[in-house]
Amino acid sequence: MIGVTENLAIISDLLTQSAVEAGRAPDAVHLLAVSKKQPLSKIIDAANAGQRDFGENFVQEGLEKIAQTRNLGLVWHFIGHLQNNKTRVVAENFDWVHTIDNLKTAQRLSKQRPESLGPLNICLQINVDDESSKSGITIAKLPELAAACSDLPNLNLRGLMCLPAARSDFSEQRLPFAKLRELANELRSGGLEMDTLSMGMSGDYRAAIFEGATMVRIGTAVFGNRT
Numbered sequence: 706m707i708g709v710t711e712n713l714a715i716i717s718d719l720l721t722q723s724a725v726e727a728g729r730a731p732d733a734v735h736l737l738a739v740s741k742k743q744p745l746s747k748i749i750d751a752a753n754a755g756q757r758d759f760g761e762n763f764v765q766e767g768l769e770k771i772a773q774t775r776n777l778g779l780v781w782h783f784i785g786h787l788q789n790n791k792t793r794v795v796a797e798n799f800d801w802v803h804t805i806d807n808l809k810t811a812q813r814l815s816k817q818r819p820e821s822l823g824p825l826n827i828c829l830q831i832n833v834d835d836e837s838s839k840s841g842i843t844i845a846k847l848p849e850l851a852a853a854c855s856d857l858p859n860l861n862l863r864g865l866m867c868l869p870a871a872r873s874d875f876s877e878q879r880l881p882f883a884k885l886r887e888l889a890n891e892l893r894s895g896g897l898e899m900d901t902l903s904m905g906m907s908g909d910y911r912a913a914i915f916e917g918a919t920m921v922r923i924g925t926a927v928f929g930n931r932t
């Protein structure tokens with residue numbers, strides 16, 4: 706069986722290849738290794754292979770892994786749906802939250818973020834396909850939420866995130882990612898400073914990189930199937 710170290714080397718090459726094909730600098734695309742439902746041993750293997758950024762969807766599971774890897778200097782990203790009764794532990798333990806879709810949650814995180822840790826990095830999750838089953842704000846509400854979040858003292862608004870509906874065709878996959886890129890550009894021309902487009906997963910990272918992804922969130926292609 707191919708291990709995590711080999712998978713990371715393969716993915717890293719594929720990300721570089723996609724970036725070069727897209728005419729972008731390979732170091733502009735960062736790998737967020739999504740470790741939800743993966744054992745600690747695989748996270749440690751990935752860390753030993755040089756992987757720094759990890760993504761978790763479930764608060765309790767993430768907290769346990771963070772506690773067990775304190776000495777490794779890893780960067781932890783919360784990428785799941787965040788309930789308001791769990792914001793405190795997230796503010797106290799994670800480095801990033803990618804899934805902000807309402808002001809109340811952002812306000813709580815800002816208030817609960819220990820100042821000693823520096824600002825919590827956030828991305829706003831956009832429901833690009835306008836799917837009723839999915840989290841994320843509508844495009845219409847984005848400018849107001851972005852402006853309000855950028856004013857919160859203990860948060861650093863880094864960019865936008867999306868989780869589009871699965872599509873198999875490459876040019877179809879690019880459409881929602883292109884939309885996210887345009888939305889980020891509009892906010893930037895309105896004066897907000899943002900450097901992150903969190904988009905693309907195991908099945909569509911190449912399309913995301915072609916549309917400007919700076920952080921691709923990849924789980925199964927790094928760690929294998931989830932338990």
Ligand SMILES: *Cc1c(COP(=O)(O)O)cnc(C)c1O
Pocket residue numbers: 739741762784785868906907908922923924925926
């Ligand atoms: C699980 C998950 C991923 C990774 O998905 P893979 O298909 O395993 O690469 C990325 N982003 C989010 C928000 C996820 O929940």
